[in-house]
Amino acid sequence: MDFISPAEIKRIASRYGFVFKKGLGQNFLSSQSVLEEIADAAEIENEGVIEIGPGFGVLTNELAKRAEKVLALEIDDRLIPILRDTLSEYDNVKVINKDVLKTDIAELIKNEFGDKRVSVAANLPYYITTPIITSLIENRLPLKNLVVMIQKEVADRITAQPGTKNYGAISVLCQFYTEPELVCNVGAELFVPPPKVDSAVVKMAFRDKPAVEVKDEKMFFRTVKAAFSQRRKTLLNCLAANFPINKSDLTKIMESVDIAPTRRGETLSLEEFAKLSEVIC
Ligand code: SAM
Numbered sequence: 001m002d003f004i005s006p007a008e009i010k011r012i013a014s015r016y017g018f019v020f021k022k023g024l025g026q027n028f029l030s031s032q033s034v035l036e037e038i039a040d041a042a043e044i045e046n047e048g049v050i051e052i053g054p055g056f057g058v059l060t061n062e063l064a065k066r067a068e069k070v071l072a073l074e075i076d077d078r079l080i081p082i083l084r085d086t087l088s089e090y091d092n093v094k095v096i097n098k099d100v101l102k103t104d105i106a107e108l109i110k111n112e113f114g115d116k117r118v119s120v121a122a123n124l125p126y127y128i129t130t131p132i133i134t135s136l137i138e139n140r141l142p143l144k145n146l147v148v149m150i151q152k153e154v155a156d157r158i159t160a161q162p163g164t165k166n167y168g169a170i171s172v173l174c175q176f177y178t179e180p181e182l183v184c185n186v187g188a189e190l191f192v193p194p195p196k197v198d199s200a201v202v203k204m205a206f207r208d209k210p211a212v213e214v215k216d217e218k219m220f221f222r223t224v225k226a227a228f229s230q231r232r233k234t235l236l237n238c239l240a241a242n243f244p245i246n247k248s249d250l251t252k253i254m255e256s257v258d259i260a261p262t263r264r265g266e267t268l269s270l271e272e273f274a275k276l277s278e279v280i281c
Contacts, residue, residue, distance in 0.1 A: 001061045001086055006030040009192040012056050016082050020193055024076055025125025027191040028055045029149065034186055034201070035062045038121055041183050041203045042066075042147045048118035050108075052100045052132060053125050055079065057086040063121055064090040071112050075099045100132060106141055117142045123149040126195065130154065130170065137177050137204075146178065146204040155182060155200035167266045169228045173221070176211050176270060178204035212274040216281060223277040227265030235268070236261035243280060253279050 001008075009030045013020070020026040029035060039062035042049060046068045054060040054072040056079070063070045070093045074080065083095050094112070096103075109118055120143060124132060129150045136146060150158075158174045159182055160166035174180050183201035188194040214220040226242035227235055236254065240247050251261045257275040259268070268276070 001058060004030055004032045004035060004058045006190075006192050009056065009058070012082070012086070013192075018078065018082065021076065023127070025053070025127050026055065026076075027126075027193060027195040029058060029123050029186075029190065030192050031186070031190040034149075034184065034190060035059050037184055038123070038147055038149065038201055039063050039066055041201065042119045042121040042145050044068075044119050044121070044145075047144070048113040048116055050105070050118055050120045052120065052122040054083055054095065055123070057083045059121065059123055060087055060093060060095075061090075064093050068092060069113070070094070071096065071108070073098050073100050073103060101128060101135070105136065106139060109142060115142075117144045119143065119145040119147070121145075121147045126151055126197070133158075134170070134173065137173060140177075143206050145206070147183065147201065148204075149186065149199055149201050152185060152198040152200045155202045158202055158204070162269045163267050165266075169224050172224045172270060172273060174204060176220075178206050180204045212270045214274045214277060216277070219281045220274060220277040223280055224265075224273055227268060227273070229265075231264070231266065233264075234261060235259070235263050235265050238265055239280070245280070250280075 009028050035058055038059060044067040048069045049063050049067045051060055051063055051070060051072040054074050060070055060072050072095045074095060074097060077097050080095060080097050087093050120136060156166045157168055157170050159180045160171045181203050183203050186199040188198060226239050229238050229242055236247060236250055239250050254261050257279055259272055259276055
């Protein structure tokens with residue numbers, strides 16, 4: 001495949017009599033420059049990469065030009081013979097007909113890439129964006145970069161800073177383990193068929209160690225979850241509803257780390273969540 005355009009995607013679909021399934025998030029990217037941006041951002045020269053949902057293989061094609069090996073997981077069995085044709089010029093691509101959410105990715109990396117760190121690049125199916133991202137991040141996989149096309153609204157939440165309306169538990173999770181950055185915004189007209197929402201590409205480079213030091217990561221994330229449990233309530237009320245500690249003790253605990261009980265969860269930095277989680281347990 002040389003140059004991808006909306007006309008080319010439509011040509012492939014009509015050649016194979018392929019009908020797009022909305023329920024599988026099948027909005028195929030038809031911009032050559034965005035495909036190249038995603039593949040470049042993954043930084044996979046002579047390394048391994050996993051792609052989730054190759055579709056017709058347009059991103060796979062760009063990944064295969066750069067990577068040592070591409071492993072692509074596609075749930076839709078109608079796409080497997082199409083991918084065999086569209087990717088026939090590459091001997092470094094393996095397509096597996098599997099649901100990413102039912103695949104043990106740690107096991108897959110071990111079997112397919114050995115001890116090497118790999119990256120993940122994908123134009124994600126939007127109906128499962130959050131479960132895919134959280135499971136790739138939470139499972140502490142040996143990943144280098146995660147570069148994903150997602151809904152603009154989710155990209156805004158992942159990259160949001162404390163004190164802004166988009167800042168929430170997913171911002172903290174992603175920023176704790178990775179360094180998220182916006183690669184580019186992508187208009188709906190660059191997909192076939194166009195989705196109902198705007199999109200963006202986000203790159204998350206995995207940190208060697210988490211952004212802030214904590215003794216107990218489980219307690220850190222329990223504190224974060226509690227803090228964001230009711231956005232209109234104060235931090236004190238959110239914590240009181242989620243920990244078996246009375247308000248007067250909680251007030252003292254919060255004041256011991258210079259966090260006013262009247263603040264809202266969305267104003268706390270990662271450092272403040274870390275300090276709070278250390279004293280609340
Ligand atoms: N990579 C292609 C592109 O950029 O044009 C297709 C991207 S399309 C947004 C999402 C792809 O993910 C589709 O091919 C869809 O069939 C596949 N998909 C949907 N759910 C999946 C799942 N649970 N596991 C693996 N692939 C899935």
